[in-house]
Every structure is written in C-alpha cells, then in structure tokens.
Amino acid sequence: MANKLRIDSLQSSTAAGSGHPTSCLSCAELMSCLFFSELQPEDEFILSKGHAAPILWAAYAEAGFIPPEELATLRRIDSVLEGHPTPKMPLVRVATGSLGQGLSAGVGMALSKRLRKSTGRIYVLLGDGECAEGSVWEAANSAAYYRLNNLCALVDGNRLGQSEPTMHQHDLAPYRQKFEAFGWDAMIIDGHSVQAILAALTHARRSTKPCAVIAKTIKGKGVSFLENREGWHGKPLKGEQLAEALKEIGKADISLPSKMGLSTTDSTVVDFETNGYRRGEMVATRDAFGKALVSCGKKNSTVVAIDGDVKNSTMTEYFFNKFPERGFQSFIAEQNMVGMAVGFSAMGFNPFVATFSTFLTRAHDFIRMAQYSMANIKFVGSHAGISIGPDGPSRMGLEDIPMFLSMPKAVVLYPSDAVSTECLVREMSMHKGISYLRTTREKTPVIYDNGEQFPIGGLKVVRRSSEDKALVVTAGITLQEAITAHDRLKERNIHTRVIDLYSLQPLDGDALLKNARECNNNVVAVEDHYCNAFAAVLSAVLTDVVYLCVRDIPRSGQPQELLKRYGIDATAIVKMVEQML
C-alpha cells in the first residue's frame, strides 16, 4: 500500500507540473500504516507537513473517499485537491501549508475528544524541518501539561529541508530528547518498516503521555535517483523520470479497507443571557466581555475559552472560575493558543481566544491559516491602543485592526461601552467564522440602554441634530472624547454628529454615506490605533475624511496625557472640526 501511495503521489504531482513528491515518498509507510491499520472512525488525522498533500489525497483515494481518477486533478483551479490541504476537501479538518501549526490543532482536538468523553485519538504527521518552529514546542508543552495521551505525533525524519539539510539531519536523538524534555513519551524507529511503525503506534496507544514517534526515513524513498538527494525538494518528475521511477517501484496492486470515518461536528448556535448595566456607570469593555462570556458559557456547553496567562487582564478569568473544565490555559504561548482554537473549532466547539490585542500579532500566521481552515473562532484583544498608558508601546495594541481586516471574511468589532460589548459578544457567538472583538483597558461610561441592539455590520448615531455641520466617526475609548468634543462645540453653537462605528467589517457604508452627506461631507475619523485602520475601511465609501490617529511611535505616560499628546482627545477633535468648518 505504501508503494501504491508512492505511485499515486508521483503521478499526480507530475500531472500537476508542481508539488512535493519526494516529501511524500519518505512518509509512505507512515501514511499507509495510519490509514489502513491504525485510524478508527472516531480518530482524527492532521497532515502538519502540508506540502505532502499528494500522499494525503492518495490515501483518501485508496481508502475510498475520493475516486482515484480525481488524483490527476491535483492543484487545478477546479479541483478540491489543492496544493496544500484545505477543507475544500471535506475530510480535511485543518488547513496546513504553513509549517509547525498542526500539533497545536491536535492539542485542541485531543482536548475536544476528552471533553466529549470520546475514545478517539489524534494523529499529527510532522516533518523534521518544521520542528525548528517554536510553535511545535508550545504545542508539545501544552500537550504534556494536559496529559494528552490521546495525541500522537509522528515525525517524518527525512533529513532534508527545502534549501539544505535540516539542523540535526539523521541524528534523530535530539528530537527524542526534546520531546522527552517537554514531557512526552518518545521513540525513534525505522520509518520504512511497517512492523516498527505498527509496534510504535500500539505503544503510543497504551502510553500515559502524549507520544512522539520519530521515524528515520529517506526523502524520495523507493526511487534510487531521488533517495536522500538534495535539490529535489518541491520538484515533480518529468515524463521519462516518472516512467523510470514507476518501473523501480514496480507493481502495487493492492486494496485495503480503511476504518477512517468522517464524523460531523457542527456546532450549535449560542444562546445568551444579558447582564444589566446602568447608564453612566464606569465599566471597562474588557470586563463587560468577561461577564458576557460567562453568559455564553451558561447557555451553551460548546463554548470554551483559551487564554495566554493574562486571564485577569482580558477578564476571561470570570469564565475560568465558573467553568474550569472549559477554560484552557496556553500560558505565554499565543501561537499555540490559536492553534488549539482551530482544533476545538474543527471538533465543533465554539472557542473564544483572548490576550492583549497586540499579542495577537504573535499568532498572525496562525490566525491567517485559521481562515483557510474555515475555523469558527472568536478572538478578543484587550488593552487596545495608547490609552493603556504607562506600560508603554510594547503592550499597546496599535496594529491589530488591519491584521484582522486583511482577512476578507473576518468580522471586526470595536465596542465603546459595556452594553454594546455584551451585545456584540452575543452576536459574535452566533456568527460562524473568524470574528474579532477589540476591548479597552480603561473604564468607560455606559452610554446605551440595556436591550439596545448592535447587529454585526451596523453603526450607532449617538449624537445628532438637524443642524449638524460635521460628522465625527469613531469607536472604542475615543467615542467618549467625541461626545465631549460634541458638547464643547455645541456650547459654541457648532453642531456635530457622532457615530459609534462599532462594526468595522462588515461596514454599514450606506448609513455612513448618508450621515456624511447630511453633514456636508465634513468627516473626522478618530481612532486609538496607527493610521491605516479606519482609512482602510472608510475609504470604500467616504471621500476627504480627515483622520485623527496615532502617527508616531508612542511612549509611556498616563492615558489622558497620551490621548492628548498623540492628538486623539476631545481637544484635538474640537480643533479639527473648527478648522474644517
């Protein structure tokens, strides 16, 4: 069967004219043992070394999930068999292709199985090269901490990276030592011996720890002119080379049953119970988020929360205290936190992921890949903007909005008070896909009445009159600055309209346009963010907007001092409106 998978992989990548056949050949025995002996209906498999996609498609085909002739469509614009695995092919739970991400998703899946009291196991196939990614060790740490003996990592130790040999080449002992030091059971085996692989998998099944099977393999195994040779990474064979290779491999007329299944894991819609807030009460939106998350958790057992040792800052603490079995600590490892969420999502849970908004940048590549996994994850970033004050720039979220905007389908929300935060957490929890809620460290006054609705894609006009001459568009902590500016300007008989743009993506462009026109197109946008966030959004509908935003690298100071210094406080708004008119 391994040879049959080899043949399939060579043929499909040659048909595609690109791909990574030698990276498939090294793991053919690992794949055949997994798919045709080990994997049970409740089990899950992640191909973390996503560039070996051809052999994954081959295994699915030989297991009967894909018509074999479809393999020839690899990488075509009309095929679900993409160059790297994506859930366009429904058996794929997690998109891979950016290395070092699969094991974290495996941790999330293994925890999901445990929560569901399933006996299912999770298998993750990694390359040796990708073990240089720190995220692999974040995941390893996490798996050991949660004693995930239902998780098995297989490392395809084929010695050769893309551009040169890997750090440890065929000296596989360091991998074993690393996994052991990170709290795993680990062993080194001959990755081309079916017997050795099956024995290792049996051992792993009985282990009390997560288990790493480090397989010594040969890149290009089975074809003499490819074996263990540099310069063949990511190169398909040409016609004659293919013929030669197939001749060497010989016949592989075999078919084997696979027990692998495709369980459905659809998550349910989240119901919700609101907290009450009083107008004028001072509540940080991060705190309102924390309480709303508890409300989500009460009504829905699929809600889980993952935090990176800042739960007393993001306020997921409330959830952790109320539902300790559904609160997961990733410690200070943000990539793993997001990877775990991808795994939870793939298993039908509704994960909330929270840290400081700026530390979400640590997981940018994981977040980017989560969209390709079609994951359902609710991101929450606290401590947005310069208004966090004395901690200084390293802790200020000033680049988070464009990061989320850059995903076409992501929802981006930025509430200004407790009532809207609570309502938006509800909206997020009902939304399927990637959504992001940006919260504020400082307390802000409650300005809305309980029960007011905040649909995704909406906005609120919070101050208006028939005489408005300018429009101030803002969200978050600067909304209060805009309201103060409105009041000061009104004293001088200058009427301004104020919009709370709590939904940045999707955007209510029509309402913005209408309000702008009613204010003679005098629009000032104010944001506690570097300058490219609101502009990226508003430019789709409004012209000639003046932006008040953070234009310089900020520094430590008191929140109000900083709002003033960087020109996004009420005084700056008043001045800009006056100048404009």
Add this chain to the structure above:
Amino acid sequence: MANKLRIDSLQSSTAAGSGHPTSCLSCAELMSCLFFSELQPEDEFILSKGHAAPILWAAYAEAGFIPPEELATLRRIDSVLEGHPTPKMPLVRVATGSLGQGLSAGVGMALSKRLRKSTGRIYVLLGDGECAEGSVWEAANSAAYYRLNNLCALVDGNRLGQSEPTMHQHDLAPYRQKFEAFGWDAMIIDGHSVQAILAALTHARRSTKPCAVIAKTIKGKGVSFLENREGWHGKPLKGEQLAEALKEIGKADISLPSKMGLSTTDSTVVDFETNGYRRGEMVATRDAFGKALVSCGKKNSTVVAIDGDVKNSTMTEYFFNKFPERGFQSFIAEQNMVGMAVGFSAMGFNPFVATFSTFLTRAHDFIRMAQYSMANIKFVGSHAGISIGPDGPSRMGLEDIPMFLSMPKAVVLYPSDAVSTECLVREMSMHKGISYLRTTREKTPVIYDNGEQFPIGGLKVVRRSSEDKALVVTAGITLQEAITAHDRLKERNIHTRVIDLYSLQPLDGDALLKNARECNNNVVAVEDHYCNAFAAVLSAVLTDVVYLCVRDIPRSGQPQELLKRYGIDATAIVKMVEQML
C-alpha cells in the same frame, strides 16, 4: 547591592503608581551579580523579561549611568525610563515587553561579536513564564547550532506568572532538561545566593556551549508579605506598604563599581554595484533581489543575510554562496530570524531578512517590536500574492503590506521589474530603519533602462499621453497587466495612464493627485493582495478610487488563471476602465 536595587525598584514603581516590583525583587541578586561583577565593557545585556524594567533602571543608576533621582520619573510621559525598556534610554539595545524575544536578539548579538572577533559576551535575563514561548526554543536551537558559547541565558525561576503559577512552578528540572535537549549547557542554582550566581557565571564563561543558568527564586523576595504570593503581579506598593517593605529590607548603603560600558555601534552606509538587465528580459524580482544583495555584500562587510530554509526561493542563496560567513540559517523559525536581525542591527550590522512574504506574518510581533528597538532591518518577502499559483492560499502573501504599513516609520516597497528591484535594494540598504521589499515569484519583463533612479517615496508614470482619460495605479506583477490593458484600450482609442507605485510608504501623494486630476479623477487601483492595502495608502490623497484586489479566499491554480478568476488581470482592468468612462 541586591537590596539596594530592591529598594530602588519598590520606590520607583510606587512613585509611578504602576509597574512590576515583585518581578524585580526575584532577580535582584542576578542583576547585582551581572552589573557589579560579571559584565565587562565589551559585553551586552538584554532584559528579556521587560516588565522588570524598574530594576534595570536601578542597576543603570547604581552603576552611574543615570542620576539616581531620575528613577522617580519611571513611566512618566517626559522620562526615558519607560514602563518596559526601549532605546529611548540609550543603554538599551533591544526593546522588550513582549515576552520571549530577548534570546533571539542575543543570538544575533553573539554572532555579531564573533564576526567582529570580539571577546564580548551576551547575557539575557528571561522569566520562567516566558519560556512557554516557542520563540525561546527557536533561539535556543539556533544558539546551539552556531555553538554560541559567548551567550548566557539566565532564567529567573520565580514560580508565578501573571494570572496563575507557571506550568512547572518550582520544579526547575524541566527547564534544565529542555535547554540540554536543545544543545545547551544548563544548571539549576539558588538565585538568591550571590556565591552560587557568581560560580555559575564563571562556569558559563568557560563553557564550550551556550549556557543556561536556571535560578530558583522567590517572587517578591525580601518582603515577607510579597514573597511567593499570588495576586501581586504588576502591582506597586501603596505608601504604607512601601514603608513596611523598606523597613524589612533595611539599610543598603553601598556603592560598587561597574565595568559595563556603552560601545557605539553605528553602521556605515552601504555602497553598491549594479548588474545590467536588458529591457524585455524575463527576470523574477526575487532573483533580481538576490543578485542585488550580493552587490550590497561586496561593497559592505556589515551586510548580513538571514533566511528560514527558503534561500533557494527568496534567492538569498546567491549571498549565502558568495559570503557563507555572513549568511545565517534560521531554519524554519521565522520569529528567531527576525529576533537575530534585531541583535545584528543593535551591534551595527545591516541585516537583510528574507522568507515568503506570507511567512513574515509568523514574526509579526517581532517585527512590531523591532520598530520599538529602533532597529535597522531590511525585510524581503518573496512569493507575494495569488500569482504564485498552484501552491495555494497557505503560501500566498496577501496580508503582508498592511502589516508593514501599520508601522508609522516603515518603508514599504513593491517593485515590478529587475531594474527597479535592484535600485530599491540599494535604496533600502542606505535607509536606516525598518524597510520592506515585496518580491514576486514569477518572471516579469524588464521595463526600465539600467541607471533609472527609484528613490524611496517616488513613483513612475510608465504610460502617458495628453489624452489620458483614466489612471491605473498598480505595482508588482499587475503592472504588466496594466500595461497590457493600456495597449488594448489604446487600440479602441481609449487612453489610460499607468503608474508604477513602487513606493507605498512613503507615498508621493502630490504626483498621484496631479496625475489623477489630469485623468479626470478616474482612478483604478490594482493589487495582488487582499483589498485593504492600496486603499489604506491611496485614501490619504485620492478620492473615489476603484479597487481591483483579491476579495475572496483564493485557491490553487495556474498564475494567469488566478489573476483572471480574482479579477486583477488585464481583462478586468479593461472592463473596469470602460465601465468607468
């Protein structure tokens, strides 16, 4: 002296009303031993656990670099003593405050010392909590690979994180095992014993490997009501508590000499030798970059290149082959790659960092922090956009531009042909700060003559006539599409102007505005990127721009098929211009 540093840290954080005094108290002996015994003029120190800034400032004050009375200005808006270390205080080489970044910078610095044949050593103080960050293990890997026995990591094992105890608490053996498994010399010591610390540092100095000193410490050490207690992270003492604490610590009237120095490390300007290209020749801009990098390296010995096992894709390979001693392999560990560059930059080198543009997102938090380190780094991202084709979305750089734009001082460049690429590499190499060059996988025709100038902040009008009725603004691979569209439209007697916007930040707004006006403000922008990149830039100067950009999650396919499918090819441009007119 340790107690003196404790007193300073408690007093300054109380004066500031915020800060992390208990995290300072645990490392007081480590800091006193380093600053008043170990550190020599050629040595460097990085406080990776940046939240312990008060004790760093205290050590500088006691060592005579800061007037002691300045400590009371901690975190104030007019002080260089920020909440977390930044180079506003000139002794700070590397900004910290996002955890897990210091060790990679240490690797870069240690390699710099070696290149300079300096005997200087690098000391990095980490927290135990931050050892959960995978980037720490990327750095550890890298240090062992390069046998950096001039690098010493000290881990302040104080057991308590921000929100709960760390994973391993006071069981420090796992840290030792991890460092050893990653190829380090490692030992566990009593972190409050001056004798033990000095002995460990002596051992480290003699080690043939990088050495990790894992110190068992007590958070809040020295003050009974703070010692080893949860709930005190990031909390300054109130007046009475401070008095009580100072009473407990007692007198510390000591002054000790420090040998620490502040070497100057200014990098020189890079000179350059151009390659020749023929108009019409097909050259990938990534290839032109690779050759230009060799030109940089020839003229300037401070140029170094760091790659993440894709040097045969980014084409830094040419540099690695020509200057093996200045080409550094970070393997598949992008965070460490950027962290190393921060270290090289701090030591006066001119580092170029290259990987696939999309994999730079893996290092977003490091890149963000690099700006606060005032680092001089040239980032190069290859394989931009959907035009990479069959590898599929995981490998397509579609979010890199906003990531770099979100840094106010970053230069963002996106050349379309070999001549402009080469010239822009020269411009980058002379620019001091963060700059980013986006390169293309596919070959594109050379459209400029050798010798043409491409200043940062400029643009090129590549097609123009006095009858132009629409303006197409683009860069990179879509420039050729715009030129094709221009030619097709011209056949129908529709004249379009075409701009190559090779410098996205800074932007030549005046020229854009002038050209737009001359084309009746009919502007189409075309980008091989998700939709928020050009909009964020152009909206500052132009109104009513129509954007052709990638609006959906893409997929595998052939480059030209994908340009068509996602509506950024010549046909889409022709159609949009016709519609507009």
